[in-house]
Amino acid sequence: MGKYDNVEGIARRTMILFFLIDTSNSMSGTKIGEVNDAIEGVIPEIKEISSSNADALIKIACLTFSTGVKWMYPNPVDVNDFKWSYVNAGGMTEMGKAFEVLNEKLSRNEFMAEVAGSYAPAIFLLSDGAPTDEYKDAIEKLKKNNWFKYALKAAVAIGDDADKDMLATFTGDEELVLTAHSPEALRKVIRFVSVTASKIGSKSSVSAQTTNAKQDDFAEQITEFNSDLIDSQNDNW
Amino acid sequence: MIDLKRNERIQIKNGSKAEVIQKIGEGGQGAVYKVHYAREDYAMKLYFPRAIKKKNEFYSNLENNIVNGSPNESFLWPLYITEMKNGTFGYLMRLRPAGYEDFSKILTAKVQMNSDMAIINAALHLVNAFKDLHSKGYSYQDLNDGNFFINPENGDVLICDNDNVAPYGQNVGVDGKSRYIAPEVVTGKSRPNVHTDRFSLAVVLFMLFFRGHPFEGAKTASHCCLTEQLEKEYYGVHPLFCYDPKDESNRPVRGIHNNVIRLWNMYPRYIQDAFIKVFTAGIKDVNERLTEREWTNILLRYRNSTIKCSCGCYNTFEDETQAKLTCADCGTEINRPLVLTINKNKIFLYPETRLYTYQIEDSQDLFQEAGMVIINKANKSLWGLKNLSKRGWIVEYSSGEQKSVPYGGVLFLLKGTKIFFGNEYSGEIN
Numbered sequence: 212m213g214k215y216d217n218v219e220g221i222a223r224r225t226m227i228l229f230f231l232i233d234t235s236n237s238m239s240g241t242k243i244g245e246v247n248d249a250i251e252g253v254i255p256e257i258k259e260i261s262s263s264n265a266d267a268l269i270k271i272a273c274l275t276f277s278t279g280v281k282w283m284y285p286n287p288v289d290v291n292d293f294k295w296s297y298v299n300a301g302g303m304t305e306m307g308k309a310f311e312v313l314n315e316k317l318s319r320n321e322f323m324a325e326v327a328g329s330y331a332p333a334i335f336l337l338s339d340g341a342p343t344d345e346y347k348d349a350i351e352k353l354k355k356n357n358w359f360k361y362a363l364k365a366a367v368a369i370g371d372d373a374d375k376d377m378l379a380t381f382t383g384d385e386e387l388v389l390t391a392h393s394p395e396a397l398r399k400v401i402r403f404v405s406v407t408a409s410k411i412g413s414k415s416s417v418s419a420q421t422t423n424a425k426q427d428d429f430a431e432q433i434t435e436f437n438s439d440l441i442d443s444q445n446d447n448w
Numbered sequence: 449m450i451d452l453k454r455n456e457r458i459q460i461k462n463g464s465k466a467e468v469i470q471k472i473g474e475g476g477q478g479a480v481y482k483v484h485y486a487r488e489d490y491a492m493k494l495y496f497p498r499a500i501k502k503k504n505e506f507y508s509n510l511e512n513n514i515v516n517g518s519p520n521e522s523f524l525w526p527l528y529i530t531e532m533k534n535g536t537f538g539y540l541m542r543l544r545p546a547g548y549e550d551f552s553k554i555l556t557a558k559v560q561m562n563s564d565m566a567i568i569n570a571a572l573h574l575v576n577a578f579k580d581l582h583s584k585g586y587s588y589q590d591l592n593d594g595n596f597f598i599n600p601e602n603g604d605v606l607i608c609d610n611d612n613v614a615p616y617g618q619n620v621g622v623d624g625k626s627r628y629i630a631p632e633v634v635t636g637k638s639r640p641n642v643h644t645d646r647f648s649l650a651v652v653l654f655m656l657f658f659r660g661h662p663f664e665g666a667k668t669a670s671h672c673c674l675t676e677q678l679e680k681e682y683y684g685v686h687p688l689f690c691y692d693p694k695d696e697s698n699r700p701v702r703g704i705h706n707n708v709i710r711l712w713n714m715y716p717r718y719i720q721d722a723f724i725k726v727f728t729a730g731i732k733d734v735n736e737r738l739t740e741r742e743w744t745n746i747l748l749r750y751r752n753s754t755i756k757c758s759c760g761c762y763n764t765f766e767d768e769t770q771a772k773l774t775c776a777d778c779g780t781e782i783n784r785p786l787v788l789t790i791n792k793n794k795i796f797l798y799p800e801t802r803l804y805t806y807q808i809e810d811s812q813d814l815f816q817e818a819g820m821v822i823i824n825k826a827n828k829s830l831w832g833l834k835n836l837s838k839r840g841w842i843v844e845y846s847s848g849e850q851k852s853v854p855y856g857g858v859l860f861l862l863k864g865t866k867i868f869f870g871n872e873y874s875g876e877i878n
């Protein structure tokens with residue numbers, strides 16, 4: 212009936228939100244249960260952020276690592292069509308392997324092949340332990356990957372056994388490593404980090420003077436959230 | 449920040465307490481709640497403590513805006529301010545009524561505008577709102593796809609986030625989104641002001657009409673990762689209009705920018721020219737950016753010459769010299785209908801064409817209808833203009849015969865007819 216009958220959505224970039232999840236044996240029980248439930252629960256919110264966003268749409272990619280690594284789906288999935296499939300825990304903590312395959316996928320020949328282009332991704336690492344494999348080379352390589360450099364990165368240490376220094380090497384900033392001492396805290400962290408990363412990562416940048424305003428804004432919000440979290444937590448795992 | 453709870457009470461400055469009903473949503477700077485205050489429901493925006501840098505300045509600017517009042521009814525203007533508490537505060541505004549959709553949802557095609565006429569009217573409402581805002585000495589500073597709502601049925605517009613609005617020459621420290629803000633703000637050479645508003649207004653109008661971005665094309669598409677550095681380049685340092693007549697290197701790309709490619713040529717030359725002016729010369733020279741008045745004139749010309757084919761599709765005559773057009777949808781050939789000239793307005797009289805109050809009396813209201821072209825039920829080739837205005841009209845047919853047309857009455861559309869609108873306004877049909 213008019214000019215706009217066949218109108219498409221405006222050309223949008225894509226922002227991929229990566230979850231890197233430790234599914235080693237120590238994660239069994241409430242930890243992995245809470246991770247599953249919290250991520251599943253935040254997906255509708257991310258869907259909303261994506262659907263009312265004319266700058267970028269959000270896709271989700273999830274990599275689990277234990278003895279070996281596994282992508283939940285072969286390619287990143289539009290959050291609109293994304294279904295969380297429950298992950299189980301068991302095995303070693305081959306985080307080095309996870310860094311390696313992440314590095315492979317952060318390439319324009321792999322996950323970053325969107326026709327309309329992308330914004331830098333957001334990458335969220337969740338772990339309760341330390342790598343059981345050789346990870347140093349892998350993380351060094353990853354840190355040279357430009358997609359990784361520009362990415363919004365955060366990590367959550369689940370309980371006190373997590374290797375926080377290593378997580379800080381991953382995020383590049385210890386302020387971006389949050390610690391969850393209880394299932395409630397873990398749920399809050401997952402929600403806050405996922406939503407904040409989605410909002411900031413999927414929007415055209417602000418007109419500020421710097422060229423890493425998104426990372427700065429992200430760091431600032433995470434830091435503020437973290438100080439509230441520390442005040443409110445008691446140990447519970 | 450922890451969410452407010454239902455029934456929590458917030459002290460309004462110089463007033464009683466507002467009661468929280470529920471959270472509506474949250475954005476970068478704060479959260480919005482539905483609240484009850486003084487026997488009415490309102491939306492309350494409450495800032496995150498970290499979000500506002502110069503709190504006192506921001507607070508008093510907001511207070512000032514409340515005192516000065518809304519420039520026109522298109523704004524969800526701040527009405528009451530809360531007391532400052534725990535390093536934060538907020539303000540009350542009207543709730544968005546049902547039927548108004550986020551502009552971003554229209555852009556993502558989650559919501560469709562009801563008709564091309566609703567799109568034209570949305571553009572006019574936006575321009576009109578900015579005209580009134582600027583004529584009060586304000587600038588808006590942060591126009592983007594997240595800051596206004598459109599009613600897809602009729603094109604009504606509501607603008608929210610009026611908290612950065614500031615008097616001429618001042619600003620309260622907002623950093624807008626690169627994709628929407630003027631190049632000189634992206635590069636940090638200027639703070640937002642009236643001229644940067646006019647740039648953003650043109651960006652938003654372009655997006656409303658063409659469903660794409662004026663500076664996105666082959667150049668921007670060549671980068672698989674749009675880093676912040678590149679955003680600065682393409683929206684700030686070297687923005688290149690995708691239809692720049694002198695430089696084709698950033699043309700829309702088939703497969704990515706399909707809308708722009710299809711829709712650009714469906715608009716008349718004078719509309720294309722307006723965008724070309726703002727997005728080429730207007731990048732550097734703020735005086736090349738169209739004023740709201742200029743946009744209004746262009747959009748009214750467009751609305752006056754847009755007719756509705758019997759299939760429902762709207763089509764536009766470039767000017768009166770165009771003898772006919774082919775309906776863009778059903779392919780019917782439509783001969784140029786009679787045109788009613790009232791001062792500068794040339795109104796193409798086709799069934800369902802509206803006459804508006806501003807055309808026949810001294811009025812700023814661009815939307816109130818004063819007449820409509822109708823088809824005679826018994827003889828479909830006979831068209832008439834129905835008087836829907838408050839005044840009686842006098843008609844003088846070319847035969848010399850005179851007739852009065854009261855409210856609800858109809859005059860025949862015949863060449864050479866003069867209409868006197870009961871005041872100093874008159875027009876002629878040709």
Ligand SMILES: Nc1ncnc2c1ncn2[C@@H]1O[C@H](COP(=O)(O)OP(=O)(O)OP(=O)(O)O)[C@@H](O)[C@H]1O
Pocket residue numbers: 472473474475476477478479480491493524541542543544550594595608609
């Ligand atoms: N007057 C209102 N009535 C109803 N809903 C509103 C009103 N104002 C804002 N909202 C809604 O509240 C939510 C949050 O709005 P808000 O303006 O805080 O966020 P934003 O525009 O996403 O971000 P920012 O803080 O950068 O402006 C949005 O979903 C918005 O549509």
Ligand SMILES: [Mg+2]
Pocket residue numbers: 475594595609
């Ligand atoms: Mg807003």
Ligand SMILES: [Zn+2]
Pocket residue numbers: 757758759760761775776777778779780
């Ligand atoms: Zn038709």
